[in-house]
Amino acid sequence: MRHGRINGFMKKVQQEDYIIQNLGECAIQSPVIVNDFTPDSKRLLLKQYLDYSNTGKNKDEKVKREIPLSVEVAGPREKIFFDPSKTKAAIVTCGGLCPGINDVIRAIVMQLYHRYGVRNIIGIKYGFQGLIPSYGHEIVELTPESVENIHREGGSILSSSRGQQNIGEMVDALSRMNVNIFFCIGGDGTMRAAERITEEITRRKLSISLIGIPKTIDNDLNFVQKTFGFDTAIAESENAISCAHVEAKGAPMGIGLVKIMGRLSGQIAVGAALAQNDVNFVLIPEVPFDLEGENGLFKALEKRLIRRKHCVILVAEGAGQELMRTNNTPQETDASGNIRLLDIGYFLKVRIEDYFKKAGIQINLKYIDPSYMIRSVRASASDSIYCSALGQYAVHAGMAGKTGMLVGLLKDEYVHLPIRVVTSGKQIDPEGNLWMRVLESTGQPPSLLNKPLDPPVEEHVVI
Numbered sequence: 001m002r003h004g005r006i007n008g009f010m011k012k013v014q015q016e017d018y019i020i021q022n023l024g025e026c027a028i029q030s031p032v033i034v035n036d037f038t039p040d041s042k043r044l045l046l047k048q049y050l051d052y053s054n055t056g057k058n059k060d061e062k063v064k065r066e067i068p069l070s071v072e073v074a075g076p077r078e079k080i081f082f083d084p085s086k087t088k089a090a091i092v093t094c095g096g097l098c099p100g101i102n103d104v105i106r107a108i109v110m111q112l113y114h115r116y117g118v119r120n121i122i123g124i125k126y127g128f129q130g131l132i133p134s135y136g137h138e139i140v141e142l143t144p145e146s147v148e149n150i151h152r153e154g155g156s157i158l159s160s161s162r163g164q165q166n167i168g169e170m171v172d173a174l175s176r177m178n179v180n181i182f183f184c185i186g187g188d189g190t191m192r193a194a195e196r197i198t199e200e201i202t203r204r205k206l207s208i209s210l211i212g213i214p215k216t217i218d219n220d221l222n223f224v225q226k227t228f229g230f231d232t233a234i235a236e237s238e239n240a241i242s243c244a245h246v247e248a249k250g251a252p253m254g255i256g257l258v259k260i261m262g263r264l265s266g267q268i269a270v271g272a273a274l275a276q277n278d279v280n281f282v283l284i285p286e287v288p289f290d291l292e293g294e295n296g297l298f299k300a301l302e303k304r305l306i307r308r309k310h311c312v313i314l315v316a317e318g319a320g321q322e323l324m325r326t327n328n329t330p331q332e333t334d335a336s337g338n339i340r341l342l343d344i345g346y347f348l349k350v351r352i353e354d355y356f357k358k359a360g361i362q363i364n365l366k367y368i369d370p371s372y373m374i375r376s377v378r379a380s381a382s383d384s385i386y387c388s389a390l391g392q393y394a395v396h397a398g399m400a401g402k403t404g405m406l407v408g409l410l411k412d413e414y415v416h417l418p419i420r421v422v423t424s425g426k427q428i429d430p431e432g433n434l435w436m437r438v439l440e441s442t443g444q445p446p447s448l449l450n451k452p453l454d455p456p457v458e459e460h461v462v463i
């Protein structure tokens, strides 16, 4: 039996209260096409916590061996590790820009200063470069006054960079500057670097806590329900899609083609398509497609145009890369080692125009690429709320002496995740409900392939 607070009164809540009424027996087969139907017997456990505080010695051993799969819940700890009056904290922002970075910096500084009384807070400029003396970047002092208004602007007041730096030299700098808590705001690349920095700190037996905060519009960190900036990026892409829809309807046989960021995952494209129901085809890296052939994109597009006279296509920048590559195409990477993508947007524009020209059908294709405009803006209200929570929880974790971890949302709960589990990359499951909802809302065919793919060998991690 549990207790719930209803209208200010405590009420006993029992399992019976959660039984859903049914009008009667369901005897008719549903016309909805999905891979898995949801049985009534599938239930969500309501806020189950596990408290193992009374287990005596070897608690960590107990967590490893006896406690079911679970993660540490974030929040202020009764006892802390660092003495606030002697604590020095450093903040770095790495990788691509993302709405909300300044909100997180502000929240960390305010929380350290006002809740814990930490007076020594520094900012590392231009990502990990700022820890390497030869770059000559200045170290900036961060105070409540200096960060007071920064959340009103996009970008990062500390700036950012890509490119690997020497791990040993970075730890030398942290140690030389007497940093006790190192806050790393970044995406998958930053977390890979953070993991290596933590290993080096541990190897040197230094008492430096490293806390990650999940930044990236791509939303591709494993186990993290949502990275900050993702919601804003979706909201910003709406404008481009609306314009594409207007343009498509504004001319005979109009096609609005929009390319949206998303390197290895189509999370932004999927979110934007579901937020903006004008999209008719969503193309993402996780779901391969053919151009030609009876089931390919061109034929599906042609059928749609004949039927409805206009069409909106939303393509994630990482989609269809295999269609453009030959064995001789060089695989280029950026300074951080991320694969440089070929331009699927322009490629599709040219190929679609070519197809319809050959078919003798006159179309009007308008191509829109909002590019960096979806990530250099300030955070939306919901992202700002998320950013302040992440900043606050990151400080609680750092002051408690936790390290090699990241704060994030998982199943609507703020939790501590070991950095090593988040870097393997999160993708959209083509068999999952999210993609099914995209297919339902766009009406695009379940597959744009002429030949079905071989079944995947690896199992997906289900959380």
Ligand SMILES: Nc1ncnc2c1ncn2[C@@H]1O[C@H](COP(=O)(O)OP(=O)(O)O)[C@@H](O)[C@H]1O
Binding pocket: 094, 095, 096, 127, 128, 161, 162, 163, 164, 165, 186, 187, 188, 189, 190, 191, 192, 193, 196, 215, 216, 335, 336, 337, 338
């Ligand atoms: N395996 C790694 N070892 C050390 N540094 C890394 C590693 N992977 C990425 N980095 C560094 O982390 C920083 C951020 O990575 P990047 O991929 O650019 O952005 P993001 O963190 O947003 O994914 C860059 O300076 C990059 O070089």
Ligand SMILES: O=P(O)(O)OC[C@H]1O[C@](O)(COP(=O)(O)O)[C@@H](O)[C@@H]1O
Binding pocket: 094, 095, 096, 097, 098, 162, 187, 188, 189, 215, 216, 217, 218, 261, 262, 263, 317, 334, 375
């Ligand atoms: O800023 P760059 O180097 O042009 O990179 C663009 C890439 O950065 C992103 O905006 C975000 O990537 P990260 O968060 O991993 O840095 C991607 O969507 C996009 O592919």
Ligand SMILES: [Mg+2]
Binding pocket: 095, 187, 188, 189, 216
């Ligand atoms: Mg990344």
